[in-house]
Amino acid sequence: MFELKFSKEFNNKKIKTRFKEDIEPHDVLVDSLAQKKEEEIGVTEKKFEVPLSKGVLCFFLIFNLILILILFIKTFQLQVLNNKEYIAKANANKFIFSSIKAERGIIYDKDMNQLVFNEPNFDLVLNKKNLPQDPNEKIRVIKEVSEILGMDFNDLEKKIEEDKNQQLLISENIDHQTLIIFETRVNELSGFRAQKSSSRLYKDAEFFSHLIGYMGKINKEEQEAAPDYYSTFDYVGRDGLEKSYEDVLRVIPGKIQTERDVFGNPISQKIVSLSESGKNLVLWLDSDLQKKITQELENTIKAIGARNGAAIALDPKTGGVLSLVSIPSFDNNLFSKGADPEKLEDLLQSPEEQLFNRVISGTYLVGSTIKPFIASAALEENLISPQKKINCEGKITIPNPWNENLPTIKKDWTIHGLTDLRKAIAESCNVYFYTIGGGYDDQNGLGVARIKKYLELFGWTEKTGIDLPGEVASFVPDKEWKKEKLGEGWVDGDTYNLSIGQGFIKITPLEVATAFSAIANNGKLLQPQVLKEIIDGEKNIISQSQPKIIRDNFIDQNNLEIVREGMRWAVTGQNSPHASSVTLNSLSVAAAAKTGTAELGNNHYNNWVTVFAPYDDPQIVLTIILYDVEKLQAAALPVAKEVLQWYFTE
Numbered sequence: 001m002f003e004l005k006f007s008k009e010f011n012n013k014k015i016k017t018r019f020k021e022d023i024e025p026h027d028v029l030v031d032s033l034a035q036k037k038e039e040e041i042g043v044t045e046k047k048f049e050v051p052l053s054k055g056v057l058c059f060f061l062i063f064n065l066i067l068i069l070i071l072f073i074k075t076f077q078l079q080v081l082n083n084k085e086y087i088a089k090a091n092a093n094k095f096i097f098s099s100i101k102a103e104r105g106i107i108y109d110k111d112m113n114q115l116v117f118n119e120p121n122f123d124l125v126l127n128k129k130n131l132p133q134d135p136n137e138k139i140r141v142i143k144e145v146s147e148i149l150g151m152d153f154n155d156l157e158k159k160i161e162e163d164k165n166q167q168l169l170i171s172e173n174i175d176h177q178t179l180i181i182f183e184t185r186v187n188e189l190s191g192f193r194a195q196k197s198s199s200r201l202y203k204d205a206e207f208f209s210h211l212i213g214y215m216g217k218i219n220k221e222e223q224e225a226a227p228d229y230y231s232t233f234d235y236v237g238r239d240g241l242e243k244s245y246e247d248v249l250r251v252i253p254g255k256i257q258t259e260r261d262v263f264g265n266p267i268s269q270k271i272v273s274l275s276e277s278g279k280n281l282v283l284w285l286d287s288d289l290q291k292k293i294t295q296e297l298e299n300t301i302k303a304i305g306a307r308n309g310a311a312i313a314l315d316p317k318t319g320g321v322l323s324l325v326s327i328p329s330f331d332n333n334l335f336s337k338g339a340d341p342e343k344l345e346d347l348l349q350s351p352e353e354q355l356f357n358r359v360i361s362g363t364y365l366v367g368s369t370i371k372p373f374i375a376s377a378a379l380e381e382n383l384i385s386p387q388k389k390i391n392c393e394g395k396i397t398i399p400n401p402w403n404e405n406l407p408t409i410k411k412d413w414t415i416h417g418l419t420d421l422r423k424a425i426a427e428s429c430n431v432y433f434y435t436i437g438g439g440y441d442d443q444n445g446l447g448v449a450r451i452k453k454y455l456e457l458f459g460w461t462e463k464t465g466i467d468l469p470g471e472v473a474s475f476v477p478d479k480e481w482k483k484e485k486l487g488e489g490w491v492d493g494d495t496y497n498l499s500i501g502q503g504f505i506k507i508t509p510l511e512v513a514t515a516f517s518a519i520a521n522n523g524k525l526l527q528p529q530v531l532k533e534i535i536d537g538e539k540n541i542i543s544q545s546q547p548k549i550i551r552d553n554f555i556d557q558n559n560l561e562i563v564r565e566g567m568r569w570a571v572t573g574q575n576s577p578h579a580s581s582v583t584l585n586s587l588s589v590a591a592a593a594k595t596g597t598a599e600l601g602n603n604h605y606n607n608w609v610t611v612f613a614p615y616d617d618p619q620i621v622l623t624i625i626l627y628d629v630e631k632l633q634a635a636a637l638p639v640a641k642e643v644l645q646w647y648f649t650e
Contacts, residue, residue, distance in 0.1 A: 102276060104251055104277075107241060111287070124145075125168065202331075205332050209240070209332040213242040215235040280535045282533040284321050285324075294325050297325060306607075311359070316517040316521040316620075318545075319517070321529065358625075360472070364606050365502065366501040370505070371428060371501070374499055377454035377455075396440055413428070423576050437451060438499055449479075451499065458518060466527070477494070517621045525551040567592035571585050590616065591613035596610075624639050
């Protein structure tokens with residue numbers, strides 16, 4: 001008994017001792033709280049810790065499966081379905097592509113004198129996505145750039161924030177000192193870089209500006225239409241040859257690939273594609289002739305007080321434009337990078353409309369310039385024999401059907417006497433052309449319909465198709481137009497006016513010269529062309545312009561020869577004591593000419609002359625107009641004489 005009792009006590013002590021050693025203090029606290037809770041609510045120790053229900057376990061299991069499935073699907077989408085897209089985005093962050101610029105094409109005159117140059121310069125550009133993400137660091141970079149450029153920080157920050165483009169031009173044509181400062185700190189100015197570019201420099205700008213044109217900043221639509229050729233910072237042709245031959249002159253840019261590490265630092269570079277310079281243009285233009293005409297025309301305009309003037313010289317064998325002058329002119333360098341913005345604004349606001357190309361876009365009353373074409377029509381219609389003489393007494397009297405005491409009198413500029421067709425052209429006899437144009441006494445006239453028909457055959461009322469932008473078509477009225485536009489019927493007086501180039505008719509100087517070229521070359525109406533050849537950088541010919549015939553053999557050669565002889569008599573004075581152009585008879589070559597004086601009212605006139613020479617083998621057709629000349633005077637003819645005397649002597 002004693003041993004058993006001792007054994008039990010010993011074992012109980014041992015258990016209690018072990019219990020005390022194994023239980024932590026917080027376990028005792030928990031058990032105490034649990035016992036207290038049992039006493040309060042009657043929960044036994046056996047029911048205090050119970051397993052989760054089967055429904056709860058199923059819910060957690062399904063939730064985890066759905067979550068795993070979603071993660072799997074998303075992973076599949078990123079790794080498989082959108083693999084190429086995200087690889088491209090990763091490469092876009094890893095690789096930067098920048099353009100390699102080349103030189104825009106050059107423009108030469110016919111003797112290979114260079115008229116346009118490319119001036120190298122640098123622009124400061126920004127790639128906005130490469131700006132620092134930290135706002136404070138971003139402000140620091142922008143502030144430092146503004147200090148380097150000498151710009152107001154707020155203005156620069158506003159410009160960057162408001163512009164929605166990722167690629168942004170910050171400053172054009174930065175000076176050399178600024179470029180050096182920027183390049184020494186380029187690694188500190190994330191997102192900004194200096195990009196090599198060039199601007200156009202036009203030699204003797206005001207002599208050639210209407211012909212060559214100028215460049216302007218590309219717009220968004222143009223850039224998006226040809227992204228392989230242009231960036232948002234590029235310039236494109238806006239007028240003249242720069243615009244007409246943009247696709248020839250423009251550069252095909254190359255590409256450089258720059259690889260970056262995760263911090264955006266460059267690791268390596270390689271050339272993906274080489275750039276290709278633009279092709280070069282060779283013109284029919286004689287730049288010395290261009291300068292001579294410009295100087296003579298400017299001097300005459302200043303001397304006589306005319307408002308403006310224009311001149312066009314064509315090669316009647318090819319249609320090549322030897323010269324194109326519009327006065328007043330302008331400096332097309334003002335549109336280039338770095339030009340004075342105030343001077344450009346003055347040019348754009350000038351009331352003299354210096355940008356207006358009067359040769360191809362100006363339409364003018366032509367006066368007696370029309371008479372060789374009326375003569376051609378009358379001969380072609382067998383309306384009159386070239387030998388038939390009409391007594392030109394200085395006027396015609398047109399009876400008034402409503403009041404015989406108020407007849408219409410159409411006057412001539414002088415009394416010509418008996419006049420045949422050649423003499424009528426040489427002396428510019430109004431009465432003769434009134435008669436064959438509108439009819440008088442027993443002589444039938446062409447009438448408005450046939451006059452318009454033949455003027456259209458000579459290219460009037462349609463564009464010539466010259467390779468310059470901005471050409472407009474001339475205008476020849478008819479009965480339908482007058483009724484529709486003015487609400488009036490066509491009368492005989494309208495036909496008489498049209499027969500001598502008065503009334504409603506308006507023609508461009510280019511169309512006048514083109515039509516006279518057809519007389520000079522015996523009947524080929526040629527499309528005027530400024531471009532002669534396209535060449536590469538080694539001056540090898542890529543393509544050549546060929547004469548483009550608009551219309552041929554529309555007037556009998558014999559009839560054209562009679563008209564040519566009348567124009568020749570105007571110079572020689574043969575059988576024509578009142579010949580209009582005898583001053584040209586002193587030229588070293590034989591010439592043929594036709595003058596024109598169109599009445600504008602208030603004793604103001606348009607003064608015209610067209611000359612072709614040499615007479616037997618024409619090499620040049622020269623048309624000159626002086627607009628709004630005060631008083632009746634031969635203003636254009638002396639200009640033509642000075643120019644042609646120089647041309648065939650020099």
